[in-house]
Amino acid sequence: MTAPAPAHPTARDRRRWAQYLVDERAEARVYRDLAERRTGEERAILLALAEAERRHEAHWLALLGGEPDRLPRPDTRTRLLSFLARRFGSIFVLALAQRAEARSPYEAEPFATAAMAADEKIHHEVVRGLAARGRRRLSGTFRAAVFGANDGLVSNLALVLGIGATGVGSQVVLFSGIAGLLAGALSMGAGEFVSVRSQRELLRATESNQDADHVIPDLDLDANELALVYRTRGMSESDARARAHEVVESAQRADRALPFRVEAHRHTVDVDEHEIVGRAWGAAISSFLFFASGAIIPVLPWIFGMSGTAAVIVALALVGVALLITGATVGILSGASPLTRGVRQLLIGYGAAAITYVLGLLFGVTLG
Template sequence: MAALAEPTTRDRRRWAQYLVDERAEAEVYRQLASRREGEEREILLALAEAEGRHEAHWLVLLDGEPARLPRPDTRTVMLGWLAKRFGSIFVLALAQNAEARSPYDDEPFATSAMAADEKVHHEVVRGLAARGRRRLSGTFRAAVFGANDGLVSNLALVMGIGATGVAPQFVLFSGIAGLLAGALSMGAGEFVSVRSQRELLTATEPSDFADAALPHLDLDANELALVYRTRGMPQDEALERARLVVTAAQAADLGAPYRGLVDAPSDHDVVGGAWGAATSSFLFFASGAIIPVLPWIFGLTGLAAVVTALVLVGIALLATGATVGVLSGGPPFKRALRQLAIGFGAAGLTYLLGLAFGVSLA
């Protein structure tokens, strides 16, 4: 620091901004920690402590607390508000993006350790967010796919039917029928898909079928090593593992169960529950599919109904796309535009087909 130029008033204002931002970020992590327990709570409190060290650095440069402090960054304030009220994976995903925007790489008055801390913080928060993503991946996938399928398919349906020139009542009936048929189909399909995946995982998991035989195996010549080799262990490592397991089994009380072979974690939490996925898929498809039909439900017809449906669905597509972007750690705006382009592209094609095969039933 001694080699740096004398700080200016502008430098001090920047330090004060860093100070309040670090203080606000530490509070975000404390709020998130208050809604968790165990290891995740400890990790979040450690992050808050690290932000406190950064805060102390700027306090030293400022010669103590300034009389007037700027407002924290708007994004950080919003994160604090969300963390205090929800404490969800959504907040962690936003915090991950915030940690990726560290200003310390180009800040001459920040230490190299502070810049390194911020990069590590990004990875820590990404790891915590990844845990949450894995926990809700099955149900979240069904919810997002269901909502988007409902929005796009029913918008395409009512646009195509409406373009043929049929009566508004027929467009409304078609939209409601598409909602029910699609929601039931999505729910049933998701149930079968997740249940089948869980059954497949169960079939591939290690079992305790041979545990009772472990104490009676020959310590030097036994096939237990082959079991571990089928799980990908090298021959020498598999043989050593087999000897350890058999030795422990022979030394154990024969009346007590010894689960010597079951040592692989289950992936069921990643897949999710079949009923949860099916219910989410049904409800979210229905909630998405009802939006394109709303203008006809409330009595709009013709161009007014079409334009209103497009506006409502466009807003919903942008929202779901941005949500996926935030939770996946990607750029929300880009994901939102992608969802909008896909949805309107499908609706535009069916509308053109409806015009091509248009009839008038009035």
């Protein structure tokens, strides 16, 4: 239902409606561009979102009395989404779209209908669900990459600043930084390999299997423990008994084993737990490479011949930019504020480096 237009809309009203109109069109285009890169259910969901944005577009067009002669540009956020959707179509776009849907102005807009404001709330949840699929697929390797890069940045910055604060020569700082890079990267890679491999082994140990399927026809129809199997997997007692009776009766009638594995109360989004954990070698290699890529940054000033205070300032600046980028990336993918996450990452990294630098000054050890 379209909200009634004022008898004499102000120029400000018309400008606001025109902005809503172009933003809705741009958002619909984002969803269509994303749909072109998807198949199956995800494609259908994205096209349905685009259609909903088209309904909102029609609302503002009706209030404006037709297509205006001049239209504003879509806002910067929507243009960025459109650019990313056409070129990448990645989880980053869905994460940004999730934040965009959460900031809908329609609740405070007197000429938006209650249904439109409700639509935007639902769109936020739909996009959150789509983004969750990508986050689950990404989580194992992404975790190793982000942790590796941040550990490399922070630990090696703290190392070179701490060593430099003792008054040693620039060569010693450089060699310490390179040693820290190699030792840390190898340690991170090995640690991730062991961690992910162990997690996958634990998951395999807890998965259901068909080892007992062949004995099902031999079970007593009215007194058997098959119901307990279903109860351990999340079914209620009554549902488990009914299911066990059904499976045993079917197996005895067919005189053959029937699979009794169930996925009771499991939330599935086409991504199993193994995908969430990631692969051991992928996590190890990602962790090694990203730690090394992060750890090399604080050492760059010394690699290029700088020394003293100038090297420290440049190292701090380079690491600061990198920490802001990695923090913002985590923020985007988690649907949080990129700025808040970036600043948090920066403060943590600088805090660790400052503590190590002060300790180096306190010790004041000069290496011969």
